[in-house]
Amino acid sequence: MxxxxxxxxxxxxxxxxxxxxxxxxxxxxxxxxxxxxxxxxxxxxxxxxxxxxxxxxxxxxxxxxxxxxxxxxxxxxxxxxxxxxxxxxxxxxxxxxxxxxxxxxxxxxxxxxxxLQRMDRVLDIDPVGHTITVEAGCILANVQEAARTVGRLFPLSLASEGSCRIGGNLSTNAGGIAVLHYGNTRDLALGLEVVLPDGRVWNGLRGLRKDNSGYDLKQLFIGGEGTLGIITAATLKVFPLPVQIETAFLGVRDIDHVMQLYSQARSASGDRLTAFELIPRAGMEFGLKHVPGITDPFDRTYPFYVLMDISSSEAGNNLRTLSEQVLTAILEENLAEDVVLAESIAQAKNLWAIREGVVEGHKFEGAVVTHDVSVPIARIAEFVRTATAAAEAMHPGIRVIAFGHVGDGNIHFNFHQPVGEDPGTFIARAPEFNETVYDIAVGLGGSISAEHGIGYVKKSHLKKYRTDIEIELMRRIKRAIDEKNIMNPGKIFD
Missing domain, CATH: 3.30.43.10 (Uridine Diphospho-n-acetylenolpyruvylglucosamine Reductase, domain 2)
Known part of the structure; x- marks a missing residue:
């Protein structure tokens, strides 16, 4: 003192x-x-x-x-x-x-x-208006559970949902597994409360679905990574709780068939496709090798796998019939080699554990260079083929793991060191790997960051891959709102 x-x-x-x-x-x-x-x-x-x-x-x-x-x-x-x-x-x-x-x-x-950890209260739930208002420190899983108690779904779902907090999800515009049906966090936010860099509070906690009274100010702070202000509370959309969910796991011969399968499943399901995940064989083997409890549902291997959910908030068992019809058509058209349709909630969880096993298992496979990119959905197959070939030509023996959210164009494109190679030697080539992947993704009309933001890590890449006028506009917004540059300085850009 x-x-x-x-x-x-x-x-x-x-x-x-x-x-x-x-x-x-x-x-x-x-x-x-x-x-x-x-x-x-x-x-x-x-x-x-x-x-x-x-x-x-x-x-x-x-x-x-x-x-x-x-x-x-x-x-x-x-x-x-x-x-x-x-x-x-x-x-x-x-x-x-x-x-x-x-x-x-x-x-x-x-x-x-x-x-924001201590600010973790649910402030209001409106099941009629389909909104939930929470403080920014609420853990994502707790927001999901609060919505579920009134028969509603908050659909944002990602691997860290048991520890990540809604303010961070908003600040990075988090995605996850259900974006293709419900949208990113940006699409789920109706209103925000924000503390501005001078200490004033903007209360925009409005649950309106329509409000065309000037600029949509909340969009400045969603994805802003705390560089313009501190989100302290949010009013979010919730949806009718699905009462029927059908989970299927399919073995597929190549990436082109994966994309044809996606198009077919989305159309034939009446747009009730809520998750569509790509899993490569090499990534699945990481989980089988290192994560207890994961099993292969097939008796032979396939180059790629698809994990998908079809869901509905309607009561009854009609979704089972629809799912069987969708999968039968996929098999008849030779878009998949084999399929398992979960017969129970437990089996569905086991199938989803395979997807999570890719993430958990890779930690035990030596050095890895990760990329979180997005490309137009129609060009996913081209991206995976082109970027894989480039990586293998650059570094013989490299293990490419391309997995993620096909339905929104977000591919986690990771490079693992060749077996037995020195990790330090491999990691030293990370800048070269990054530039190759980003060049290909952006060249196809994509982005260098699909889910995790720019932060500190991708500042130099942002400068290269966004236009001068885009960077200038971002800087002008930053200067206008945070004149003293005290809000999370050194993130996104210097």
């Missing part, structure tokens, strides 16, 4: 604050912030701070003066106002499950890492 006769006062401005030694800056900030959030709202001990400054993959470790955990929007606003007054960077963080370093403080130690 500072002494009573200290020259540091509560009326600190940016110039006088910046002239202080770092130790006095830390002491002053801690005292003022403690007055705002109380003892439960601050973390200062190094061992307790450590999990907040380490990214999910262990690739980046930042540093911070302190971790602040407000319990209300007003506390967030007061902390941000204090930081604006002193020019102190603010790093917003949700569940810290991001994969591009977006929530890690990488701008020097003098910053405040603001965690």
């Amino acid at each position: 500072l002494k009573a006769d200290s020259t540091v006062t509560a009326n600190m401005n940016e110039d006088s604050f910046s002239s202080l030694p770092d130790s006095e800056k830390d002491a002053w900030l801690r005292e003022r912030i403690l007055e705002i959030v109380g003892p439960l709202g601050m973390i200062t001990e190094e061992q307790d701070v450590a999990p907040y400054v380490q990214d999910a993959r262990g690739r980046y470790r930042g540093e911070t003066s302190l971790v602040v955990r407000p319990s209300s929007t007003q506390q967030v606003a007061d902390v941000v106002k204090l930081c604006a007054q002193t020019g102190t960077p603010v790093i917003p963080q949700g569940g810290n499950t991001g994969l591009v370093g977006g929530g890690i403080p990488l701008c020097g130690k003098q910053n405040v890492l603001l965690s």
Whole structure:
């Protein structure tokens, strides 16, 4: 604590604050912030701070003066106002499950890492209007469960749903497995509450389906990765809860047949196709080898597999008949070699475990260079063929794992080191691999980031693959809203 006769006062401005030694800056900030959030709202001990400054993959470790955990929007606003007054960077963080370093403080130690973890309340559920309003710190799985208690579905679903938080999902415009039917997080948001970089609060928590009164301001903050403000609450769309779900697993001979199968299934199901996942044999073998409980549903192997869900909120068993008809037509047209239609919820879970096994199993296969790209759906087959051939020509023995969400064009395109190769030698070629994949994806009309954002990792790529006018407009928006550049500086662009 500072002494009573200290020259540091509560009326600190940016110039006088910046002239202080770092130790006095830390002491002053801690005292003022403690007055705002109380003892439960601050973390200062190094061992307790450590999990907040380490990214999910262990690739980046930042540093911070302190971790602040407000319990209300007003506390967030007061902390941000204090930081604006002193020019102190603010790093917003949700569940810290991001994969591009977006929530890690990488701008020097003098910053405040603001965690939304304590703001985890469900504020309102409107089953008639089909909306749910939650604080930004709500864990995604808890939002799903809250909707389910009133017979509604919040369809955003991804591997980290047990730990990621809705504010982070919104800030990165998260996707997941149901985008082809329900859309990205951007499509699921009706209104936001946001603390702006000067500490003012914009309350846009409106559940309107139609509102054409000027700019749609919420879209600035969705996908903004905390660089324009801090999302503190959101009003989200929910849907009728599916009461019939049919899960099928298919063996397919090549990527072209996968795409024909997708088109056929979507048309023949009456647009009730809610998930369509691509799994390569090599990725499936990672799960079979390393993840307990995963089994191969077929007695022979296929180059590719498709996992799909057809669902309906209508009561009855008519969806089973429809699914059988869809699958029979697919087999008759030789678009798939074999198929399993789940006979129980347990069997459906086992089939989905194969998909998750690709993600879990790859961790045990040495060095990996990952890519999260999107291309137009009609060009997925071309992308997979072209990028695979390029990778194999660049690095003989490389193991290419192309999997992901066919229905929205999002392919996770990962390169694994050849068996027995030195991991460091392989990782050293990552920049070359990245540029090759991104060149091909963008050349086909795609994007270098489908789900995870830009963060810290992809800043240089964004500059290369977005046009000058796009970058200029982004910078203008940043300067206009965050004049002092205190909101998550160094992310998306410098």
